[in-house]
Amino acid sequence: MGGMTDPRRPIVAIVDNSIDPTIYRPVEHWSRYLNAPWRAFVARDGEFPDPAGFSHIILTGSESSIVDREPWALTEAEILREAVVRGAAVLGSCWGHQLLAYALAGEAHVRRAAAPEIGWISIRMDRSSDLLGPVGTTAFTFSIHYDEVCDLPAGFEVLASSDACPIQAFRFGDKPVWGLQCHPEIDIPTGFKNLRDLVDRGFKGRNVLLAALAQAPRDSGLIRRIVRAFLADRGSQGDSPDFP
Numbered sequence: 001m002g003g004m005t006d007p008r009r010p011i012v013a014i015v016d017n018s019i020d021p022t023i024y025r026p027v028e029h030w031s032r033y034l035n036a037p038w039r040a041f042v043a044r045d046g047e048f049p050d051p052a053g054f055s056h057i058i059l060t061g062s063e064s065s066i067v068d069r070e071p072w073a074l075t076e077a078e079i080l081r082e083a084v085v086r087g088a089a090v091l092g093s094c095w096g097h098q099l100l101a102y103a104l105a106g107e108a109h110v111r112r113a114a115a116p117e118i119g120w121i122s123i124r125m126d127r128s129s130d131l132l133g134p135v136g137t138t139a140f141t142f143s144i145h146y147d148e149v150c151d152l153p154a155g156f157e158v159l160a161s162s163d164a165c166p167i168q169a170f171r172f173g174d175k176p177v178w179g180l181q182c183h184p185e186i187d188i189p190t191g192f193k194n195l196r197d198l199v200d201r202g203f204k205g206r207n208v209l210l211a212a213l214a215q216a217p218r219d220s221g222l223i224r225r226i227v228r229a230f231l232a233d234r235g236s237q238g239d240s241p242d243f244p
Contacts, residue, residue: 009036009037011055013040013049013053013057014026014027014038014039014058015049016060017043017059017060017064017076017096017099022197024061026061027060029185029186030060033185033223033227039054048079049079049083051088054083055088057091058096059091059100060093060096061144062095076099080099080100080104081103084104084177087176089230090176091177091179091180091226092180093182093184094144109149109150109151110148111147113145116208117165118144118195118205118212120219121140121142121163122163123138123161123182124162126159126160127160129159129169131169131171131178131226132169133225139220139222140218140219141183143181143183144183144212146204146205152167156171157171167181168182169182176230176233178230184226185223188217188219192213
């Protein structure tokens, strides 16, 4: 973690939800894009940030399932609710996106996907946002998920979708709280390595993983826009939301 010398700069907590760091190293992937002080917390080891100590929180993906939740995921959900009440800016990716929906809307709003969405995909911007860009535009990015967010209630704004996933991105009301089903932080070389490692380890969905490896990869570099917009939003206290 870099030195925290400028109080005007955001201070970022990266909650590392990985299970096997020999396959998936999300802190390494996200931190390369952060031009701000940051500190990592390993959720599987029971490490979580104090919401009072960070202006921005990134929730990474995970090999875990949001449907069959680990005990530490429940703890993380509680801390996440407190962070949102305090006005922190929060960004969840993949499993982190699903955890946001679970924590803020309830377990009825996460489920198994009808089919896994793996490889380089095209996402459509259904609403304009600083985070993802103008409505009607598309971008290519890496994806690997077996679960998904569904049927979000009032108070959530769906920002993007794909052919296989109706909720690729959302914002929670007017708060600086966003979920992204994709993995914009995983570049093309990292994506190929991740897929090969999963195949070598006998991870579920071998045929889908092999099909993704055979793809011609496309990455629009959306991560830079996402991180820039996320860090620019300093959050606000606002009204306390109601959680289920």
